[in-house]
Amino acid sequence: MEIIEVSDRTPELMEQLLIIWENSVKETHLFLSEAEIADIRKYVPQALAGVPHLIVAKDDANEPIAFMGIDNQRLEMLFVSPQLRGRGVGKKLIHYGIKEYAVNEVTVNEQNPQATGFYEHIGFRVYRKTDMDEQGKPYPLLYMKLYMDSETAGKKRKKAVTAVFIVAAAVVVGVAVAVVFLISLFTEKNVVTDIREYEKYFGPQGIHQSKNTDAWEKTRESYLVLNYIFPEKLPESADVEAFYYEYYNPWDPCYLCYLVYSCDEEDYKAETERLRQISMPKDYLIYGSTGFPYPLLAVDSSSYGYIYAMTDEAQNKIIYVELTFCNYFTDIHYERVIPKEHLPIGFDAKSGNPYREEYLSQLK
Structure with a gap:
């Protein structure tokens, strides 16, 4: 099997991919009627022509057997010929997308549990749900991020x-x-405290924001949960009080990121508005947390830990924290770095925490 990005989207190839799409949808999207599939089919050629990166898998006879479309690290489509499902073709495609294009997001229909299971096996996790699709039709969607690929x-x-x-x-x-x-x-470890290095790690193609870096190739330092909460760059007026970044990997990766700064009124308003637009999970109190010591601006939480931003409004100060890890505990001594007043109230992600003990008891 050969996987290539298509540069010449010929009418013949588009017709072949349209057939793969239709056969695959009929096999997997059982919630759609024939009429609904026929209606959606009219828009597929436009989507195939418009997606920035169209990647096709071909068999030994040079015939297309599967394809995916990628737009800015987001998987827009992935379809496999039904007769080849379960043979690893889709898995090879998505791993190719992760490696070559740093794919880290995908949206699937909630009514397509096979797709959800496939992406969860790869390492994606649901971070948002909607009752309607992006065209306002009654097809619930699951928005998924790559936490750690399989x-x-x-x-x-x-x-x-x-x-x-x-x-x-x-x-x-x-x-x-x-x-x-x-x-x-x-054991792999990297600690950064020089604020001049911030964009090297948190910029759009930074080490902690992308898997398309030298660090990823050499040590697998990257991210567990894609971080939308920390800013890509600091505002001009930022007066940095604290910055600490740690990647620690004795067996599995752990990350600790901590940033505190104050800024002028204009920059403060712009950043707090950006943060408030990030959707929050309904149940974000995890690992024993009962609340936060400051007003919460944004939060992302899961079994992989926390990423959040709080504000001290009186001082135009914003506090950003990331604690992400595997296996329900972190190997990083976070309390030595982050003051108690900047941690969630009651938070415990140490090795013997009750959340992990409950998980271990279920394995017995």
Whole structure:
């Protein structure tokens, strides 16, 4: 199988992709009637012609068997010929999109559970739901973000297994010092406190905002939850009180990001308005949290942790915090970095937290 980006969108190719689309939709979108599919079909050629990146998978006979469309790191479409579903074609396409185009978002129909399950297996998680589609029709949508793709998770598991074998071998021969040394080889850590480095990490193509960076290729430093809350750049009037970024990966990645600044009235108003436009989950109190010490401007929460922004209105101050991690706890000593008054009230993401203990008990 060959995967390529199409530069010449010929009428013949568009017709072939339209057939794949129609056959796939009839197989998976069981909530649509024949008439509804026929109505939607009229708009597909326009979508195929307009999507910025059209990627096609071809078989050994050079015939299209699947395709996807990508617009600015967002997967707009992915369809596979029904006879090839379940054979890994879709998985290869989406991993290609993640690697080559830094795909990190997708929207699926809630009434298509097969698609939801497929993307969840890849590493996407739902962060927003709507009762209508984007044309106002009664088709509920699920908006999903890539938290950690399954390919990366697999590499982390492989790394852990390798480390275990090395440790076991070292113990057998009684080389305790070598054990500690070898384990340390698998730990990745990066701490940044220089505010001049901020956009290197949080800019549109920053290390913590994209998987299309040298850091990702070398160490897998990137993100677990795509961060829309921290600003891409600081306002001109920003008076930075604190900045700290840490990537720590002893077995699985953990991130701690902390930014506090005050600014003039104009910049404060613009930034707080931007933050208030970010949709919040209904149930955002997690890991024992009962509330926040300052008025909340924006929040993203899940089993992977918190990203949020609060404000101290009296001082035109904005406080940004990210604590994201795997396996229901963080290896980073966050209380040494973030003052208690800037953490959610009652928050506990340490290794023995009740949330993790409940999860472990369910595995028994």
